[in-house]
């Protein structure tokens with residue numbers, strides 16, 4: 068047998084709205100879970116008075132109750148009959164209760180998360196620029212429910228266990244510990260009719276095809292921001308942004324420094340001494356590099372404008388070739404003969420050797 072709602076609140080069936088509210092407030096303060104952590108009896112009592120007040124505070128429901136002695140059924144699951152405006156009622160009553168967060172949580176619009184997508188490209192692609200399509204997995208706002216998670220036409224209701232705060236407080240002696248409300252998982256709200264399209268999540272997983280345009284000259288580690296292409300927002304909040312992190316694959320020939328490209332170029336002693344025209348790699352092909360006679364090992368020769376395009380200005384950097392002298396590991400007879408003849412014919416030493424010998428002579432006295 069259901070107990071009489073008026074009896075539960077300790078008022079007569081002639082009680083005014085203000086009298087009802089006053090009675091409920093007093094009892095709710097007494098039995099509120101925040102003050103009775105772990106007390107099952109208080110919890111039951113609190114539910115009872117909440118249900119009674121939920122019905123009697125609504126003139127229509129009260130009239131129905133007065134006539135039939137039971138609360139009007141409210142949709143599937145019916146029962147209590149105090150959903151609807153109960154959330155705001157609670158916020159009203161408990162506004163300053165326990166120094167709470169003033170009105171508790173509401174369905175707040177939340178911006179979607181920013182996402183990052185790593186895009187690996189080649190150095191050639193970085194030089195030429197690139198337009199590519201990528202598939203981004205993301206959460207998108209559910210359209211039918213407006214990303215609220217509640218079935219269209221319904222609303223979430225404030226959680227009765229925590230008064231919409233999303234947390235409950237437990238007292239241990241002088242210490243009050245707040246923890247997430249177990250009933251609503253800290254949401255402060257209960258979703259009684261989850262949206263069927265998104266199963267109450269407010270968002271749905273989707274694979275989104277996106278066209279990405281990479282400007283020529285982009286460098287490794289740079290990010291492009293695509294505004295509004297991140298995860299969808301909740302409750303009408305805007306979507307987040309998508310950051311495309313560009314990673315440039317290691318190149319077989321070139322290391323990069325800003326607009327310049329660097330390549331180690333192995334050369335022989337005769338090529339340095341006599342000069343040579345060598346076929347060298349450039350991006351997308353090859354080019355002729357003139358090594359002047361008398362070039363030194365370690366020297367850097369440049370092909371102007373054959374490097375990477377500058378990202379924010381006109382023009383290109385250089386392709387740079389560092390001359391690496393490779394001495395033969397073994398000589399055949401002909402090479403030995405030629406080199407011995409060369410050494411025999413060499414009377415003058417270069418400036419480095421001459422300076423070295425002079426300094427050494429001075430040191431030894």
Ligand SMILES: [Zn+2]
Pocket residue numbers: 226227228229230231232233234248249250251252253254255256
């Ligand atoms: Zn709760």
Ligand SMILES: [Zn+2]
Pocket residue numbers: 209210211212213214215216217262263264265266267268269270
């Ligand atoms: Zn939905």
